[in-house]
Amino acid sequence: MDLGERLKVIRKRHAMSQRELAKRAGVTNSTISMIEKNTVSPSFSSLLKVLKGFPMSVEEFFTLDLVKSNQVVFPVDEQADMLAQGVALKLIGHNIPDRGLSMLRETYPPGADTGEEMIKYDGEEAGTVIEGEIELTVDYKIYHMQAGDGYFFRTNLPHRFRNLGQGTAVVISANTGPTSTHPDKESESAVSPSLPA
Structure with a gap:
């Protein structure tokens, strides 16, 4: 199933109109409509903003099937x-219920970016670069890793990840907290039409 669908x-499962979701998320009705029709693909931070309207984490959004809560190994x-x-x-x-930790393998092709709008939510994040180079911005200070x-x-603290290198960068990260419900409210970015769905 694609992102828009x-x-x-x-x-619809939340019994919301596009207008109601847009109002709750602080975006325009046309933004919701364009995302659902796949005419634009939202940046990561814009998707966080839209999901705030449910509220729902990015993980919940992308995973509709259920996993047994006693599962230990995930192929x-x-x-x-x-x-x-x-x-x-x-x-x-x-889909482990009440999970307090998210563990991710993040792959950034050259030029990939979490979005111009900084990400911000209550929690902590730690990680390591295992391949390539990453530019990390935290609280508007830039670090090259x-x-x-x-x-x-x-x-x-507002944060952002970018791959400004020539090769692919891979990061292994873990974070706690509601990882997708609190984008930085100071930013106005909505969607980026040039992104893949």
């Missing part, structure tokens, strides 16, 4: 695949 199904084909702003994410244990470098920050 998934949004439409979830919106690669059972890890939830998510794509936002060209960043491919694999989430381990995506390469394979082997790690990071830790409180996610109530």
Whole structure:
């Protein structure tokens, strides 16, 4: 199921009109309509803003099937695949109830970016670059990291990840908190029409 269809199904499950979701999320009605029709693909931060209208985490959004709560091992084909702003994410244990930790493998092709709008939510994040180079911005301070470098920050600080290098970058990260319900309210970005669905 593509991103637009998934949004439409979830919106209908919540018995919301496009207008009501747009109002709750603080975006225009046309933004919701264009995403559902796949005429635009939202940046990661814009998707966070839209999902705030439910509220729902990115993980919940991309994973509609249920996993047994006693499952311990998650083969690669059972890890939830998510794509936002060209960043491919694999989430381990995506539907474990009341999970307080998200573990991700993040793959950034050259030029990939979590979005111009900074991400911000209550929690913590730590990770390590295992391949390539990443530019990490936390609280508007820029850090350049390469394979082997790690990071830790409180996610109530606005943050962003970008691959400005020539090759693919891979990050393994773990975060706590409601990972998709509190985008930085100071930013006005809505959608980016140039992104893949």
